[in-house]
Amino acid sequence: MPSSDRGGDGLRALRSEYESAARARHYAEERWTRTRRARRTDRREQGFVGAWLEELGPFRRALDLPCGTGRFAPLLARHAHEVVAVDAAHAMLLRHPGRSRLQASAGALPFAEASFDVVLCSRLLHHLLEPELRTAVLAEFARVCRGPLIASHFDSRSYQAWRAGIRRRDRARFAQTPASFRAEALAAGWRERDRRYVARGWSQQTWVLLEPVGERRTGGRA
Numbered sequence: 001m002p003s004s005d006r007g008g009d010g011l012r013a014l015r016s017e018y019e020s021a022a023r024a025r026h027y028a029e030e031r032w033t034r035t036r037r038a039r040r041t042d043r044r045e046q047g048f049v050g051a052w053l054e055e056l057g058p059f060r061r062a063l064d065l066p067c068g069t070g071r072f073a074p075l076l077a078r079h080a081h082e083v084v085a086v087d088a089a090h091a092m093l094l095r096h097p098g099r100s101r102l103q104a105s106a107g108a109l110p111f112a113e114a115s116f117d118v119v120l121c122s123r124l125l126h127h128l129l130e131p132e133l134r135t136a137v138l139a140e141f142a143r144v145c146r147g148p149l150i151a152s153h154f155d156s157r158s159y160q161a162w163r164a165g166i167r168r169r170d171r172a173r174f175a176q177t178p179a180s181f182r183a184e185a186l187a188a189g190w191r192e193r194d195r196r197y198v199a200r201g202w203s204q205q206t207w208v209l210l211e212p213v214g215e216r217r218t219g220g221r222a
């Protein structure tokens, strides 16, 4: 598994959170199957992402970042000829079933401009606490992708975000309003086209379909 983790992009601490065999095992074997709520969340997220991929694809080349242990690998494989799976944590990649895997950090991707036709970024942005980091990662996706970006972020207008704020127990996660997310995305070259909620008003987890702004070509169908 090649590695091109250049580091130095301010994202190393987050990577170390996932760089453990026990964490990777949990993520691969239990995280999405252990409880009824986890299974329902996974089903809904696969549903939104699948519907968007169906509408806009099929694609030639997809980037799955962070790929984790491959939760979206089967779905992406149905909609793209080639899927490149990238994650910062070697431990997570070891549990990933794909053939095309690479260890790299979201802020410094080892790919040329417009190398991909679609990017999936599931459950990374809410880990990035500073707006500059989130915008830098979104801008890196804009650089390497000529088609749509499917991403998730935490919505601050939810019961879970309110509860986390009151209890001050979740300082390692960041929730923002849709307007703040849209402003950061626009600064990085993305316009929001659609938005879906795992459980609107309750769950923090929110999904967005973004399209490139400006010169870049939309589409990327195979």
Ligand SMILES: C[S@@+](CC[C@H](N)C(=O)[O-])C[C@H]1O[C@@H](n2cnc3c(N)ncnc32)[C@H](O)[C@@H]1O
Binding pocket: 011, 012, 014, 015, 018, 019, 065, 066, 067, 068, 069, 070, 071, 072, 086, 087, 088, 089, 092, 104, 105, 106, 107, 121, 122, 123, 124
């Ligand atoms: C919550 S998991 C999500 C995994 C997968 N996208 C999913 O939805 O199942 C977060 C992932 O982000 C990865 N990660 C953390 N920092 C990263 C970085 N700087 N660049 C790329 N991936 C990173 C972790 O290793 C972990 O696999």
